Amino acid sequence: MGGSGTPRRPQTTRADRAVHRRLLEGMGFELIPLKNIANQAARLPAGATVSVTCSPAGTIDDTLDLCATFTAAGHTTVPHVAARMVDGEDHVDRIVARLTAQGIRRVFVIGGDAEQRGPFADAAGFLRSFLDRRPPVDAVGIGAYPDGHPSIPDGVLVEALAEKQAMITGAGLEGYLATQMCFDPGTIADWLAARRAAGITLPCHLGVPGAIDPARLLSISLRLGVGVSARYLKKNRLSVLRLLSPRRYDPNKLVAPLSAVADQLDVAGIHCFTFNSVEATEAWRQKSLARLA
Numbered sequence: 001m002g003g004s005g006t007p008r009r010p011q012t013t014r015a016d017r018a019v020h021r022r023l024l025e026g027m028g029f030e031l032i033p034l035k036n037i038a039n040q041a042a043r044l045p046a047g048a049t050v051s052v053t054c055s056p057a058g059t060i061d062d063t064l065d066l067c068a069t070f071t072a073a074g075h076t077t078v079p080h081v082a083a084r085m086v087d088g089e090d091h092v093d094r095i096v097a098r099l100t101a102q103g104i105r106r107v108f109v110i111g112g113d114a115e116q117r118g119p120f121a122d123a124a125g126f127l128r129s130f131l132d133r134r135p136p137v138d139a140v141g142i143g144a145y146p147d148g149h150p151s152i153p154d155g156v157l158v159e160a161l162a163e164k165q166a167m168i169t170g171a172g173l174e175g176y177l178a179t180q181m182c183f184d185p186g187t188i189a190d191w192l193a194a195r196r197a198a199g200i201t202l203p204c205h206l207g208v209p210g211a212i213d214p215a216r217l218l219s220i221s222l223r224l225g226v227g228v229s230a231r232y233l234k235k236n237r238l239s240v241l242r243l244l245s246p247r248r249y250d251p252n253k254l255v256a257p258l259s260a261v262a263d264q265l266d267v268a269g270i271h272c273f274t275f276n277s278v279e280a281t282e283a284w285r286q287k288s289l290a291r292l293a
């Protein structure tokens with residue numbers, strides 16, 4: 001799998017299967033503020049961890065409102081906070097107040113795709129202001145880009161990851177990184193091995209698209225602003241070709257190979273991009289768990 005620094009053993013041992021099962025059992029479900037989000041709580045497993053993204057067409061308050069709905073249904077909620085959607089320092093105060101009132105203990109901070117609405121152009125800028133207020137959270141997640149970013153050079157991404165890790169650990173909080181969409185396990189493993197060698201120690205949650213039809217996956221990605229530029233298509237052509245493959249997409253083709261190196265690279269969980277296809281994704285998860293029993 002991947003380059004010379006990455007382990008190559010196949011995912012065949014009993015230990016690998018146990019890791020695969022552990023990752024699936026603790027999988028978190030990411031939901032998007034689309035029209036069908038209201039009926040998703042009934043399709044989630046009991047007590048699921050649910051992360052709710054920020055829609056560029058909405059507000060961070062909209063995301064927190066949805067988190068309240070999922071909390072009321074018995075789930076653990078993780079709001080995404082898109083830095084570019086934060087209006088200013090007063091808005092940071094209001095976000096902290098809402099997190100406190102709702103008893104939210106974990107947040108996911110990302111730059112976001114929206115037009116910049118205030119002083120924060122990236123996740124690091126917001127995170128600095130947020131942590132200065134000593135928010136009542138236990139853990140902060142941040143995005144990571146094994147396949148690169150359409151508008152940010154790789155070197156800048158690497159520096160930002162180290163900067164955000166230092167801020168989170170310096171605040172005495174737990175942190176984790178969640179990989180953004182990438183369909184090549186070798187690319188993810190090589191990238192993560194390189195980051196570990198460079199001193200990035202935050203546990204990794206694999207960003208894995210759920211059980212969704214490839215055409216629908218591509219369609220939703222385009223609607224959300226993923227892959228709209230020629231630069232993205234050029235830089236991520238292998239991922240796009242995998243999306244367009246006539247064979248049915250199976251998330252296990254990503255999870256299984258990485259289970260074999262999960263302990264070595266500190267892969268601690270799965271952050272599942274459900275694209276609000278929760279029913280099909282949960283059916284896939286349960287079928288996979290039964291197979292691994």
